[in-house]
Amino acid sequence: MSSIVKSIKPATSYEEQVKIYINRNMIVNDIKKAQTILSEINYYRFSGYTYLFRDGFDSFNNCISFEKIYDIYCLDEELRNIVIYYISKIEINIKTRIAHELARKYDPLMYLNNKYFFNKDKHNEFIKIVNNQISKRKSFLFVEHHNNFYGGKFPIWVIVEILTLGNISKLYNNLLTADKKLISSKYYSINQKDVLASWLRVITEVRNLCAHNDRLYKSKLISSPKNTGKYKFKYDIFSSLYVIYILLQGDNLKIDFIYDLFRLKKKYKSINFNIGYGFPKNWLERMLIDLKYSFLKFKIQAIKRKIKY
Secondary structure (H helix, E strand, O other), X not given: OOOOOOOOOOOOOHHHHHHHHHHOOXXXXXXXXXXXXXXXXXXXXHHHHHHHHEEXXXXXXXXXXXXXXXXXXXXXXXXXXXXXXXXHHHHHHHHHHHHHHHHHHXXXXXXXXXXXXXXXXXXXXXXXXXXXXXXXXXXXXXXHHHHXXXXXXXXXXXXXXXXXXXHHHHHHHXXXXXXXXXXXXXXXXXXXXXXXXXXXXXXXXXXXXXXXXXOOOOOOOOOOOOOOOOOOOOOOHHHHHHHHHHHOOOHHHHHHHHHHHHHHHHHOOOOOHHHHHOOOOOHHHHHHHHHOOOHHHHHHHHHHOOOOO
């Protein structure tokens, strides 16, 4: 670590911020609009995108414009909203599946007994999380109800609803192998060991990126989704999108997801989705073939949805 401590830079006006970009060789076609955008989006936040186009510490390549970077910023925002929406569907679904199967196989309070979990220490940590979440919600009606009428005992179908997706991912990963296999094979047609656990970690990671409005464009996943015989994944954002597609329940939800991605690609057709997110050229064909959805039908429905094919 450098022993040199630099002084914090002085605050700048929106006009000065635009001039900084111009002085660093960025093309700005509409200065007033750029100033307005920077008055709505923190300069430091926007710079997270501009850094991707620097050809040196203090300069940009000659062909990049403020407007092009802003388009990427807007695309990223729209993609985050799509991802959040569909992951929420998966989250609700997996919570339902876990609670239903475990409560019926064992009992509604099984989550309290470490004999149903692989790692006892991780189970202890899980119980601490559960108690903390209940404590945070002590004034909520459902907590008061269970405290008053059930002696403070909460069945697993209640517990899953106060847990985050990250908590659920860890809960599933610590289940006994037979229980993990039951859920993954019965509801998601996944028979390989630990695949669903890996996929839940990945969608939790990308969900957190979206929830905190972090950049997806040219981002890499901490870990790639675990491969199966049918699917091969990388560390790119598209791999997480494909996992979302697979885990969505019901053909209608899957096709809606495909159309939302397709609409986004058409809207921002000047942006290279392969470079930005890892979209392969045949991404649409892969998803449609996997879904057994004809290209002709997709084109007809695209027109009905007012998407230019």
